[in-house]
Amino acid sequence: MPLSIGIDIGGTNLRAARISGAGEILERLSEKSAPDPQAVLSRIAGMVRRLDTSEVSAIGIGVPGRVDAHRRAVLSGGYVNLASVSLAQCLEDMAGKPVVIDNDCNMALVAEMALGAGRGHHDVAMFTIGTGIGGAVAQDRRIVRGRATAGQLGHITVDVNGEICACGRRGCVETTSSGTALGRHIARAGLRPDLSVDQLFARDAAGDIQARAILEAWATPLRAAIDNSVAMSVPASGKSTVSRGIADRTGWPLLALDTIKNPFLEALGGGDRAFNRTLGRASYQAIWSVVGEAPAGSTFIVDAWFGFQPRELLEDHLRNAGVEQTFEIWCHAPGEVLAERYGARLGQRPAGHPGAAYIPELIELARRAEPLRRGPLFDVDTTKPIDFDAIMAWLRAMMTGDV
CATH class of the missing domain: 3.30.420.40 (ATPase, nucleotide binding domain)
Incomplete structure (x- = not known):
């Protein structure tokens, strides 16, 4: 072997x-x-x-x-x-x-x-704690990937006014709960720098108030980050999880609005809300330009919420790109759930995306959102476990006409 x-x-x-x-x-x-x-x-x-x-x-x-x-x-x-x-x-x-x-x-x-603790499990979130903090998420035994710091759980924001992280943002859990951060907690308490975690726990068990305070300062933000990772990942993280799952199972190219937009936000250092909207429209156009340049018979997965743009604009893009057939997978959740997920990801999105002030607008958008219904439609409630077998069976039936 x-x-x-x-x-x-x-x-x-x-x-x-x-x-x-x-x-x-x-x-x-x-x-x-x-x-x-x-x-x-x-x-x-x-x-x-x-x-x-x-x-x-x-x-x-x-x-x-x-x-x-x-x-x-x-x-x-x-x-x-x-x-x-x-x-x-x-x-x-x-x-x-x-x-x-x-x-x-x-x-x-x-x-x-x-080989280890995740054997037999399909949906797993993991933190690794060392010099920094790493994190990974698997859904249906596949690694969930994203752009920028998406999926990097060490960069979940736990204190918007906290210390500057190596990534350039403030208050990432890595600044409060990594091994390096524990060393800072110990130094600020005036204890000797070679004090080990085992010794801290032993002191805490013996009733040492100072050791308890250090461990709480280290562990409390970590617990918040773990809670946030659960909110983002279980049972699902929305349409992007669905689109990535389909791409993994089919090999079809995935065109996601943020995948196109985020590199420009990162390179340009962000921008105001008006710039974000302009860049969003350009990214939307880029998606359909890519589709239009593809060979005849190509199949794409397009990950976007189409309610941001007029329906007539979508129809123009589809016509100009030569798209002959569409299948809609409508992913939805209550506005409050989307707001919680959005808030948990605030520290992971490039500068230029709307901040916390956008959350009330997001809740209202979710309340008014409806599927396009321009062709076959599959409904996915992302507050429940995603049944990829059912999605794939539906897609196969729609594409072969075996319905």
Whole structure:
């Protein structure tokens, strides 16, 4: 059975292991991490050389920060930022073996679902706590992905007036509840810096008020972030979860309004509400331009709420793009539920998206929202578990005419 090499890049340590096909660790190595990306790349390459054998068939790397797993690109990082190096390509060229990279917590969650605490579970949320805080979500045993910090649970906002995070925002849970943050809590209390978590818990159990205060300052925001992750992920996170699930099962290209709009917001540093609307209209146009340029017979998934634009504009876009058939999956939830989800994601959206002041408008939009009903329609209540088998059976029946 072929072997593989797994690499975990952390803010404190770099770890690597040669692993059997059954997931057994055969040999492991560790090096100190560094803020210099070239130093990290050099140390990882050295560990790969020491672990590599003729039986090793592939290399997997868990990277902290934002990663485009499909393009094998590191987009940004926090304590270790590898965006400036072609990590996967460099190691692939050196070792002559395929290299897969993803966010480190996504990698950890895949492992937990295969070999650990997540075995047998279909919907799992995971936090990893170290130098920073990582997070990953799986629905129906598939990793839920998103742009910017979406899905990175360490960047859930728990205090809008809190400390500046490495990501540039204020009050991320990483600033209050990571290992680094715990060190700050201990220092502010005037205790010795080498005090361990086990020692803190022992002091708390013995009635030490100072230890209790430190642990509460560390754990309370973490609990809030966990509650927010549940609100966002269980039983569903809305239309984007549905569209990604269909894309995963069919391989059809997914065109999402925010996927097109967010890179421009990030590059331009945001903007006011009027600019956001203008960019939204342009992104909407871009979706249909892509559809129109596709070969005849192509199928796309378009993820957007079409109520933001006039119905006549949609019909014009469909006609100009040469779209012959549409199937509508209408995802909905009560306005209060959408408001809770939107509020939980405020700290994860690029500057330029509406803030908390938009929530009352969102509730009213949800109250008035209706499906288009321009063709076959499947209704999805996203407050309930999503039945992807039923959705796929309906799509197959609609597309084959077997109804």
